[in-house]
Amino acid sequence: MKLRTTLAALLATAALSSAAFAECELTLKSSDTHPDGYPTVAAVQKMGEMLKERSGGRICIDVFHSAQLGEEKDTIEQTKFGVIDLNRVSMGPFNNEIEETKVVSLPFIFRSVDHMHKVMDGDIGAEIAAAFEPHGFVALAFYDGGSRSFYNSKKPITSIEDLAGMKVRVMQSDVFVDMMTALGANATPMPYGEVYSGIQTGVIDGAENNWPSFESSGHYEVAGYYTLNEHLIVPEVLVMSKVSWDKLSPEDQELVRAAARESMPINRELWAAREKESEDKVRAAGVQVIDNIDKTPFIEAMVPVYEKHANTPKLQDLVTRIQAVE
Numbered sequence: 572m573k574l575r576t577t578l579a580a581l582l583a584t585a586a587l588s589s590a591a592f593a594e595c596e597l598t599l600k601s602s603d604t605h606p607d608g609y610p611t612v613a614a615v616q617k618m619g620e621m622l623k624e625r626s627g628g629r630i631c632i633d634v635f636h637s638a639q640l641g642e643e644k645d646t647i648e649q650t651k652f653g654v655i656d657l658n659r660v661s662m663g664p665f666n667n668e669i670e671e672t673k674v675v676s677l678p679f680i681f682r683s684v685d686h687m688h689k690v691m692d693g694d695i696g697a698e699i700a701a702a703f704e705p706h707g708f709v710a711l712a713f714y715d716g717g718s719r720s721f722y723n724s725k726k727p728i729t730s731i732e733d734l735a736g737m738k739v740r741v742m743q744s745d746v747f748v749d750m751m752t753a754l755g756a757n758a759t760p761m762p763y764g765e766v767y768s769g770i771q772t773g774v775i776d777g778a779e780n781n782w783p784s785f786e787s788s789g790h791y792e793v794a795g796y797y798t799l800n801e802h803l804i805v806p807e808v809l810v811m812s813k814v815s816w817d818k819l820s821p822e823d824q825e826l827v828r829a830a831a832r833e834s835m836p837i838n839r840e841l842w843a844a845r846e847k848e849s850e851d852k853v854r855a856a857g858v859q860v861i862d863n864i865d866k867t868p869f870i871e872a873m874v875p876v877y878e879k880h881a882n883t884p885k886l887q888d889l890v891t892r893i894q895a896v897e
Contacts, residue, residue, distance in 0.1 A: 595623070595631035599815065601657035602646045604638040604763055606787055610845050611659045611714050611807060612636045614838035618712075621830040630823065632657065642762040644743055651707040653814030661716065662805050663742035671702040673880045674889045676746045678873045679866075681804040681893075684718065688839075690896050691806050695889070708810040711831035715842040718801035722785055723777025724770050727861050728798040731755060731868050740766050740778035746880050750802070753872045763788075770794050779803070783842075786849035791858050799862040800869055809834075 601619075603612050612634055619632030640646050643660045650658040665672040674680065681687040690696060691713040700710035721728050721739065728734060735755040741747035743760040751758035759775050769775040770793045777794055779802070785791055809831055816824065854860060881890045 594628060596629040598631045598633050599656040599811075600640075601632050601634045601659070602640040602650070602655050603634060603636045603659045604643055604646075605636060605659075605784070607636045609636070609783065609787060610838050610841035611809075613841055614712075614714060614834045615657065615659055615809065617837050618830045618834040621833060622826060625826050625830065626823065630826065638764055642764055644762070650810060650812045651814075653812045655812065656815040657711075657809065657811050659714065659807060659809045661742060661807055663744035663747055665703075665808075666744040666746050669702050669706055670883075670886060671699045671889065673746050674886055674893065675699065676744065676803070676805050677877060677880065677890070678750050678802045679870050680890065684715065684804060686896065687804050687806055690893050693896070695892060695896070698889075703808075703810060704813065707813045709813055709816045710808055710810050711828060712809040712835050712838075713806040714809060714835065714838045716805050716807040717781030717783065717842065717846055719779050719781050719803040719805065720797060720799050720801055721777060721779045722790065722794040722797040722858075724794045725776050725796070727796050727859055728800075729861055729864060731872060737777065738775045740769060740775045746876065749876050749879060750873065753876050754869065766790060767793060781846070782849040782853065783845045786853050791853045791856055795858055797853065797858050797860050798864055799860065800864050800866055802869060 599619075601615050603609070603615065605612055615632060615634050619634065623631050640655060641649070643664050646655055646658050647660060647664055649655045662672045662676050666676055675687075675691075681690065691699075696713060700713075703710040721734070723737060723739070725737065726733065731754055734751075737756045738759050739751050739756045740761045741751055741758050742763075748758040748760065759769075761769060761775065766775070766778050767789055770777065770790065777796075778790065780788075780790070785794075785797065791797070811827070816827075819827065877890065881887050
């Protein structure tokens with residue numbers, strides 16, 4: 572059923588993009604849940620420009636933004652089968668399939684965005700990227716996803732106690748569900764596209780995300796409290812279907828990989844600018860921002876989450892090595 576739905580979406584949008592990419596021998600379909608202009612979308616579009624130029628116009632990328640091809644969980648499945656060629660997705664939905672992604676999804680595993688960059692740009696990042704391939708994906712780039720914080724429609728969250736009993740949307744990941752449980756909240760896995768109406772109708776009280784997502788989704792219109800506790804700094808990943816990858820020549824594989832690598836600093840620059848722009852817009856809209864919170868109790872509450880999900884010598888070693896990166 573999911574495959575038929577995705578195929579229908581592809582057919583419906585094919586006519587719109589066929590003219591723009593008619594001169595290309597190969598047009599790679601790329602999916603993103605975020606809207607046009609979002610830093611991850613713009614980075615893949617820029618990657619496409621580089622790839623088209625360097626391939627002499629042979630290879631193009633058609634970016635389907637705004638969840639045109641489906642929500643992340645569904646597009647990941649279709650990417651594995653080669654229905655979608657490229658996919659920019661959050662790390663969370665991979666947690667239950669690729670164990671290494673659980674570690675970089677752990678709350679407070681990264682001390683800062685700079686720390687995350689150093690880890691993902693080095694040997695550890697390469698190791699995590701390699702873990703995707705046995706599962707049908709080629710990890711091409713790690714993008715910034717900012718720091719995620721809590722927002723809700725009920726009250727300011729100034730302590731763990733304020734989260735007690737609150738219904739909070741999380742990505743469909745056991746790590747995120749257990750994080751919320753450890754904080755005393757009721758985790759509610761839900762597709763990203765349903766969060767606005769979920770808050771508006773009271774199905775959930777709130778969610779957690781970064782400044783640009785909070786703003787671009789319009790969630791700030793229905794959730795008037797944003798707490799800067801920055802519990803997650805999770806890199807996002809651009810993956811290519813192994814099915815699609817194996818159809819490329821070694822030379823074209825290197826063209827794709829190089830363009831993806833060079834899109835990373837573009838994403839970071841765009842992200843920093845967009846983050847500031849989104850924060851300013853949210854504050855100007857009257858959202859109450861709680862930015863003097865003590866993170867220590869939140870960090871201490873994560874001990875059982877680490878014990879459960881970094882539960883093998885391999886994953887425990889990965890945690891230790893990430894924390895040791897200066």
